[in-house]
Every structure is written in C-alpha cells, then in structure tokens.
Amino acid sequence: MSSNSVTDFKLRELSKVLKTASESSQGTEYHDVVVNLCRDVENALEYDLGSKDELIERLTEIGLALSGETRLERLLEMIVDEARVLTRADAGTLYIVDPEGRKLEFSILQNDTMQVRMGGTSGNEITLPPVPLYANGNTPNKSNVSSYCGLTGETINIADVYEAEGFDFTGPRKYDAATGYRSKSMLVLALKNHEQDIIGVLQLLNALDEDGEIIEFSPDIVDIVGSLASQAAIALTNAQLIQGLKDLLYSVIQSIAAAIDAKSPYTNGHIERVVTITMMIADKVNSLKEGKYADVCFTDDELEELKLAAWMHDVGKISIPEHVVDKSTKLETIFDRxxxxxxxxxxxxxxxxxxxxxxxxxxxxxxxxxxxxxxxxxxxxxxxxxxxxxxxxxxxxxxxxxxxxxxxxxxxxxxxxxxxxxxxxxxxxxxxxxxxxxxxxxxxLTDKERSIIESHAAITHEMLSRLPFPKRLSRVPEYAAGHHEKLDGSGYPNGLGGDDLPLQARIMAVADIFEALTAKDRPYKKPMKLSQAIKILGFMVKDRHIDEDVCNLFIDSGLYMDYANAELDPSQIEEEE
Missing domain, CATH: 1.20.140 (Butyryl-CoA Dehydrogenase, subunit A; domain 3)
Structure with a gap:
C-alpha cells in the first residue's frame, strides 16, 4: 500500500470515528461541530492539502488542546495560532463580541512579517479601539469586513483586499502605508457557540505558499478552518463559563470578606490588606534566584489557592460576637460597663x-x-x-x-x-x-473571650471544608485556618509547628501580624510606628512564633516599606527620635 493510500485510509478511519462520535453526541452542543468536522475530513480526501498525515495529526492535537485549555487568554491565543498553522496565514486577529453585543473588541493580534504579537499571554496590551457593530445608534455596521461577519455570521474569503468591493478597507491600507506591509488575501470567519450566537470573529491575513508568496486562501481549507472555528467557539464558551464561575466565586468571597470587616468599624479593610501583603511575599518568593527560596516557585494554581485562603482567612469571625471582636476596654460587652x-x-x-x-x-x-x-x-x-x-x-x-x-x-x-x-x-x-x-x-480579653476569638480559626476550617473546592484548590481551608499557627507549636487551632506548617501558612501569619501591628484604625491602641512593628516581628522570630526566613524576606527585600508607603500614615513611617 502506498504512502498516500495509507494516509487516505487513516483519513477514512478518522471519518468513521467522527461519524460515530456525531451519533453519540446527538442532541448535545457538540453534535454539529463533530458532524461538520466529519464532513470536512471526508472533503479533504478529494483535495491535495499537502501532507494528510500532518493534517490528521494537527486536527487531533488541536481538538485535544482546545478542549483541555481552561485559561482564557491562552485559549484565545491558541485559536489564532492553530488557524494560522492550518492556513499558513502570515497574520491573524481575533475579536470578541462585548457583553452588550455592540462591538468587537481586539483580543489577539499577530503578524509574523511585522514581528507583532499582542494580547493573550504576550504581555503586550492591544490599544486599538474596538470595531463597532452598530453605527449611529442601531444601524448595523456592514461596511467593515469584521463587523459584517460579526453581524451576519457569513464567511468571507477575499483574494485581494485592494481589489475587493463592498467593504471599507481604509484601515488595512493605512496600516500598509505606515508600515510598508502589503495586506492582500483575507479570510474572515465567525465563532458561534452552541446556541448559534456569534461570540467572536477570526480574521486571517495573507495565506502563504511553500515559497512564501502570498496566495488566496484555498476554498479546500476554508471548511476545515470553519470546523476549527466551531470547535474554538465551544471551547471559548466553556472557558468563559469557567472564568465566569471564577469571577462569581471571587465576588462572593470578597463580599463575605467585606461583610466580616464591616461587622467592625475598627477592622474594615483588614482582610484586603492581608491579601495584599500575602501576595507581595508570594510573588517575591517566585522571583528569587538564590537563597532559601531559590528552588520554590508557586504555580498559578498555587498562587490562586493562597490568594483565596488569604481572602477567607477570617471567615470564621462571622460567628464571633462583635462585642468580643471589638472589645476595646476590659468592661465592654455589648456596651462599655x-x-x-x-x-x-x-x-x-x-x-x-x-x-x-x-x-x-x-x-x-x-x-x-x-x-x-x-x-x-x-x-x-x-x-x-x-x-x-x-x-x-x-x-x-x-x-x-x-x-x-x-x-x-x-x-x-x-x-x-x-x-x-x-x-x-x-x-x-x-x-x-x-x-x-x-x-x-x-x-x-478574658481567657474565655480569647478562646471564643481563637475559635474563629477552627470555624474557618470547618466552614471552608464544606465547600467543594476543586483539587487544585483543595488546601484553601488548611492555609486559611493556619495563619495563627506558630513554629514552636503553641499556636491554634491545631498546634502545628516545624515541618508540619506549610510555607503558605507561614507567609499568611507574617502578613496578618504585620497588618495588625501597623493598622491605624484600632480602637485599643495608637497607630504603631513602623520601626516598632519591625522590632516586634524580630521578637516573634526569636520566640519561634513566626518564620525567620519569611520575615527576613519581607524586611530585607523592602516589601514592608512598599506596603507602608501605600497604606500607612506618614507619621508611622518616620523614624522615632
């Protein structure tokens, strides 16, 4: 059997698998995507698309990659990357429809010839204005090719934008005049979700042949890219839903934190400030190239886990009476006796x-x-x-x-x-x-009242343990409840110490103590000088109540001063005479 025959056989087998998948996915949001991809693979048997083995491999890789990627920025980047690989496009732009459905916002912008990569994980922000879908109120903007596609869902394949009629290509021409680039062939496709709503537009520019010459986007590959766009839309919808759930989770958590802080006019903002200090230290750990933490690098999931724990570290205080939390004098209960x-x-x-x-x-x-x-x-x-x-x-x-x-x-x-x-x-x-x-x-506080307040750590663990955190965030309850543990084992709620106390809890302990020492809104003490707070941290290191390495990192790196300049009164920062 020849190489081409083997390849054709593989494509036909892939077609059979896709047909089976389409039957099993009947009635689901993926059915149409699978059917279209099946049809496009069969069509590919009739055309010479170069290496069919490569096509099979790319389609398999793309499907797996898109379905497995949940990071929205990376997914958007992958959609453009993969579409450009399939079509050999020199440039690509991905627009996302804004929540109100009124405009197309630039999400990814790539151009190999101009060595441009913007948006996504590139770190380069796109500053171009969005493309309006409607002009002068509710008049559909069909003069721009991307907005036309975003409104109608039609696929547009243009051989040369300089010769095309029906669309306004003033923008590409101005870009060409300013940069020396030559915009020519263009392929524009809509990304539709499972409800057939248009959620984005993919615009590919300048297909290249094997010699690097600009050619028209082959009609043979348009359907394949269309199927990719459908897959991408489903993956994008899923990623947006996941991101929406994350945003909802953080909103709920921050609302709870604000409610806890609001119980007391004296601790308002405490939780948010502890989050700030905690993440400052964690980010500094990740940047170290030498020293104790040179080999420590928190992953994105671990950073998110720590951040959530910091936001929720005082959630147990929701069950503590205000007059105990806010007890500013010894005789105070619900009023000062x-x-x-x-x-x-x-x-x-x-x-x-x-x-x-x-x-x-x-x-x-x-x-x-x-x-x-x-x-x-x-x-x-x-x-x-x-x-x-x-x-x-x-x-x-x-x-x-x-x-x-x-x-x-x-x-x-x-x-x-x-x-x-x-x-x-x-x-x-x-x-x-x-x-x-x-x-x-x-x-x-009396011993009884102190026990009531200390119980908030155990209550925090109990409350958070009931939440169905995903595996990657499974230690949020442990870290959140551990910010009052001490290295010598005399802390609470579990008396952990030494190697049993994770680094994340040690970081939160330093953050929580430093914020409490320097807080300028406590009723039972005057705002403490920064120098005095540093001395107290030193005493706590000596008594093995907090981690020496974490404390030294916080001080020696200057993080404490960055925080002080942002949060404390100038009078607290001044050196004592």
Missing part, C-alpha cells in the same frame, strides 16, 4: 454625703460643739476623696494601657470587697465579673 461602674461610684459618694448630712443634722439637734461639725465634715471629705480616687483608678484599669501587676490587682480586689447599702440591700462595690475583667493583666 464602665459607665455603670462610674455611676455606682457616684451613687456611693451620694450615700456617703447623705450619711454626712444625717450625722450633721443629728449633731446640730443635740447642740454639738462647732468643732465636732468640722470634724464630721473633714472625716467625710477624706472618705469622699478616697471614693473619687478609687473611681478614677478603676477607670484607668478599664483602659488597657498599663500592665496589671499583682499590686494593681490587689487594689482592685480590695476596692471590690467594700460594700454599700441601697434600698435595704447590701452590695459589693464591684461584681465578680467586673473584677475578673478589670484584672486582665494584658489587653482586654
């Missing part, structure tokens, strides 16, 4: 004044010597002065500025042990719960 304690001390002062008045009236009734009245006044004045001093002292203990030493705690307990009478009942000056809160040695 310092007002009640203050009113109680004033009541005690009034009770003392009443006793003084009663004793003075009794002394006057008995004809007491005036010196006795002076003694009564002085004695009660001392007692009232002590009440006022104790009131101010309790108020100072309520505000977490000074560490509660044993001596300070003893004084609180002594004040609390005193009693007063009201309406025939006896009460302590302070309740047990008030004493418990006022004697918090550092900060504003």
């Amino acid at each position: 310092a007002e009640m304690v203050d009113a109680r001390f004033r009541l005690i002062a009034e009770i003392i004044k009443n006793r003084q008045l009663e004793e003075t009236v009794a002394a006057l009734s008995n004809g007491t010597d005036p010196s006795k009245l002076v003694e009564i006044e002085m004695r009660y004045a001392v007692e009232l002065e002590q009440v006022e001093e104790d009131r101010q002292y309790i108020n100072s203990c309520n505000i977490p500025k000074e560490f509660m030493s044993d001596e300070r705690i003893a004084r609180v307990e002594e004040i609390a042990s005193r009693t007063y009478e009201s309406n025939g009942e006896t009460f302590n000056w302070l309740t047990e719960d008030e004493v418990r809160n006022l004697c918090i040695r550092k900060g504003t």
Whole structure:
C-alpha cells in the first residue's frame, strides 16, 4: 500500500470515528461541530492539502488542546495560532463580541512579517479601539469586513483586499502605508457557540505558499478552518463559563470578606490588606534566584489557592460576637460597663454625703460643739476623696494601657470587697465579673473571650471544608485556618509547628501580624510606628512564633516599606527620635 493510500485510509478511519462520535453526541452542543468536522475530513480526501498525515495529526492535537485549555487568554491565543498553522496565514486577529453585543473588541493580534504579537499571554496590551457593530445608534455596521461577519455570521474569503468591493478597507491600507506591509488575501470567519450566537470573529491575513508568496486562501481549507472555528467557539464558551464561575466565586468571597470587616468599624479593610501583603511575599518568593527560596516557585494554581485562603482567612469571625471582636476596654460587652461602674461610684459618694448630712443634722439637734461639725465634715471629705480616687483608678484599669501587676490587682480586689447599702440591700462595690475583667493583666480579653476569638480559626476550617473546592484548590481551608499557627507549636487551632506548617501558612501569619501591628484604625491602641512593628516581628522570630526566613524576606527585600508607603500614615513611617 502506498504512502498516500495509507494516509487516505487513516483519513477514512478518522471519518468513521467522527461519524460515530456525531451519533453519540446527538442532541448535545457538540453534535454539529463533530458532524461538520466529519464532513470536512471526508472533503479533504478529494483535495491535495499537502501532507494528510500532518493534517490528521494537527486536527487531533488541536481538538485535544482546545478542549483541555481552561485559561482564557491562552485559549484565545491558541485559536489564532492553530488557524494560522492550518492556513499558513502570515497574520491573524481575533475579536470578541462585548457583553452588550455592540462591538468587537481586539483580543489577539499577530503578524509574523511585522514581528507583532499582542494580547493573550504576550504581555503586550492591544490599544486599538474596538470595531463597532452598530453605527449611529442601531444601524448595523456592514461596511467593515469584521463587523459584517460579526453581524451576519457569513464567511468571507477575499483574494485581494485592494481589489475587493463592498467593504471599507481604509484601515488595512493605512496600516500598509505606515508600515510598508502589503495586506492582500483575507479570510474572515465567525465563532458561534452552541446556541448559534456569534461570540467572536477570526480574521486571517495573507495565506502563504511553500515559497512564501502570498496566495488566496484555498476554498479546500476554508471548511476545515470553519470546523476549527466551531470547535474554538465551544471551547471559548466553556472557558468563559469557567472564568465566569471564577469571577462569581471571587465576588462572593470578597463580599463575605467585606461583610466580616464591616461587622467592625475598627477592622474594615483588614482582610484586603492581608491579601495584599500575602501576595507581595508570594510573588517575591517566585522571583528569587538564590537563597532559601531559590528552588520554590508557586504555580498559578498555587498562587490562586493562597490568594483565596488569604481572602477567607477570617471567615470564621462571622460567628464571633462583635462585642468580643471589638472589645476595646476590659468592661465592654455589648456596651462599655464602665459607665455603670462610674455611676455606682457616684451613687456611693451620694450615700456617703447623705450619711454626712444625717450625722450633721443629728449633731446640730443635740447642740454639738462647732468643732465636732468640722470634724464630721473633714472625716467625710477624706472618705469622699478616697471614693473619687478609687473611681478614677478603676477607670484607668478599664483602659488597657498599663500592665496589671499583682499590686494593681490587689487594689482592685480590695476596692471590690467594700460594700454599700441601697434600698435595704447590701452590695459589693464591684461584681465578680467586673473584677475578673478589670484584672486582665494584658489587653482586654478574658481567657474565655480569647478562646471564643481563637475559635474563629477552627470555624474557618470547618466552614471552608464544606465547600467543594476543586483539587487544585483543595488546601484553601488548611492555609486559611493556619495563619495563627506558630513554629514552636503553641499556636491554634491545631498546634502545628516545624515541618508540619506549610510555607503558605507561614507567609499568611507574617502578613496578618504585620497588618495588625501597623493598622491605624484600632480602637485599643495608637497607630504603631513602623520601626516598632519591625522590632516586634524580630521578637516573634526569636520566640519561634513566626518564620525567620519569611520575615527576613519581607524586611530585607523592602516589601514592608512598599506596603507602608501605600497604606500607612506618614507619621508611622518616620523614624522615632
């Protein structure tokens, strides 16, 4: 059997496979695509398209590649690349119909002769204005060949744009005049989704023969490219749906994060800032060529996984009462009970004044010597002065500025042990719960309240574990819940440490702590100087609470200063005297 016979046999076998596929896909969005491709392969048997083996191989590769690519930018680039390979086109442009269906937006622009690659993954942004599908309101714009195709869905095959009639080729001619290029043959096809809606336009320019001469696009290959366009449209629709789901996921996540931040006027923006710092560090890790992380390179999926974890790291706080999260003073619950304690001390002062008045009236009734009245006044004045001093002292203990030493705690307990009478009942000056809160040695939280807040990490893991993350994002719950773990194993919720603590969680820990230290909107502390925050990070490294390498990378690379310049008040950045 000759080489050509073998090739023809392979094409016929491929045709049989495609026919079977078309029957099995009956009623699905892929049916018409498979049928058209089957027809085009059979047509190819009747024409000399060069290497039929190569055609089979290319069609197989294209089908697999398009169906397997979910990255939208890469897929768009592949569509133009593959169409140009099949047609030997020197240039190609892919337009995408905008969501309103009013214009064609440039997506990919390629020209080998001019060495131009724009859009997609090239990194070169296309700045050309979109092609309007309608002019002067709702008048269809059929003068431009790409908009005509986008409106009608017709395939246009032009041998020479300089001799063609019916379309305005002013644009290509101006481009040629400015660059010295010669636009000649053109093939324009519509990309239609499974509902036959036009979602894009593929424009190919200057087909080349084996000698590099510009020729007309062969009618023999137009149907094959048409089938490619149909396959591409289905793949593009799927990619857009996937991207839409991603966008929806991020929108929901960011809305939840905003709702969590909005629960507290004091932490508004915390989550977004932690995301910023986290991704700054991760990107820096990826750029390193030497040092500890030279061999570490997060993939796109791993970066997305980390970013999602950073957005969701505080989702468990949605179940934590606001008065615990925002507790700015020791006596605060749903309101600051310092007002009640203050009113109680004033009541005690009034009770003392009443006793003084009663004793003075009794002394006057008995004809007491005036010196006795002076003694009564002085004695009660001392007692009232002590009440006022104790009131101010309790108020100072309520505000977490000074560490509660044993001596300070003893004084609180002594004040609390005193009693007063009201309406025939006896009460302590302070309740047990008030004493418990006022004697918090550092900060504003009792052990119980701290446990409630710390539970947000476990709740975060529980909530996120219920979400059906795809395999490539499966560790989002682990990373999100791990930002309070410590290298020495003393963190929460699982007490992980050492090698059990993944790098992603270590990065988030540094980001979360640095943001909290430098935040300028916390009610329980003044905005911290940048230099002081760096010192505290150093102490935490020494205590093995955070990762030394991650912290050093954040500081030594200057990332901390980039963040500070963008987010902090200038007064925080100034060096302390």
